[in-house]
Structure formats: structure tokens, C-alpha cells
Amino acid sequence: MLKMQKINKVYQTEMVQTHALRDFSLEVNEGEFIAVTGPSGSGKTTFLNIAGMLETFTDGEYELDGVRVGGLNDNQRADLRNQKIGFIFQGFNLIPDLNLYENVEVPLRYRGIKTAERKRRIERCLEQVGLGSRAKHLPQQLSGGQQQRVAIARALAGEPRFLLADEPTGNLDSLMARQVMELLEQINRDGATIVMVTHDPELARRAPRNIQIVDGQMADFTLYQGAAEHAVAMEA
DSSP states (O other): OEEEEEEEEEEEOSSOEEEEEEEEEEEEOTTOEEEEEOOTTSSHHHHHHHHTTSSOOSEEEEEETTEESTTOOHHHHHHHHHHHEEEEETTOOOOTTSOHHHHHHHHHHHTTOOHHHHHHHHHHHHHHTTOGGGTTOOGGGSOHHHHHHHHHHHHHHTOOSEEEEESTTTTSOHHHHHHHHHHHHHHHHTTOEEEEEOOOHHHHHHSSEEEEEETTEEEEEEOSTTOOTTTTGGGO
């Protein structure tokens, strides 16, 4: 589903050249749930931004769901991103003046989805995250964990093939973090492919597959449940 081969990302200024990713290669199969760990500054965010086509790469090859990303222009990347990818951010990114229904609706309006279809998707996704009865509430009337559930509903409403989660529990206490992780696990069981960047060792251990990024390179693979202890050692 996602295939990166020898991806390099170099940030160039007049004085400094910074290699954020170095010959980075990764394949993600459909239906996988992968936790991405590594120390601060290791290249995790750069990897996630390139995977989500929010940034371009310097060289290498990136294929998403059979489409070669490197040859696409800005508009083509935006279209592919809207069709294939859902984003879940640490900061929720909800619009405070809009209720939950309207927050989930915003990207669907942007995509030109008709009213009846928008309504079907929004109601289904809010029910899926356990907030169907609170559709008219404003974000500030919810707990942090509930706000993150709204953000997940918004990502799901686009019916993406691929979910990218950037520290989705970073602003939550341990109880709410576990609840959000349980929701992501259920979404994965329902068929979504998920790549999650996290600094939380407990959450990383729960992912069936873990990759570690150090100095812009793949440092370790673990392909079985509960084997992420080594991969999160750098977090200590």
C-alpha cells in the first residue's frame, strides 16, 4: 500500500545542509498498524509529512496505493491526499466555533460531497467514536479524549485507505490515551491501515509492528505483538 525506497530529504540553507532522512526505505501493507518511534529530531515527523504528501522529498521513490508520488504536481498530490489519507494530529485541530457535526463536515464540504452523503458519513463516524449523541456540542464542552475522538471521526469521514496519526495521545492523560488507542485498534480491525508516531512506550508495545527511526534511517524492525521494547529504548 505504501512503499518508500531510498528516500532522502535534505533541508538546505545558505550555511547548513541538514539530512532529515537518509536512504529511508519502508513498505506498509494494507491493514497493518505500525508504531513509529525514535528520539526527538530523528526524522519521524519528516517521514510522516512525506508519507502524507505534506512535504516533498529530495530523491528516492515513493508509491502510495499504486501511484508514484514523485512525478505528481501540487494539485495532483492534494487530490491523492484527499482521496487516500486521513490525518489525526496531536493538537486535535478542531474549530472552536463549530459544533462536532460541523467540524467533521468541513473537509467533506471542501471535497464537494453532497449534503445527504455528508450527513450519512458524519452520523456514522460520530457514532463509531461514541459521540453520536453530542453532535451539537462545541469542542470546549468535551474532554481532551473526546476532542481527539472527534478528530478521528473527521479523519474517518473521508473514508481514507490510510490513517496517519502524529502523537494522537500526546495531549491526553494515561486513561484517555488508552481509550483512544483502543479506538484506533478497533478501526484497524475494521480494515484501516494506520501508521502512528508516538513517544509513549506503552502504546508502541501494543502495535503489531514497530519501526524505529534514528538519524533519519531505519534502525530496527519488530514484527510481532509486544516486541517494541527495544524500539522504544531510545525514548528513555
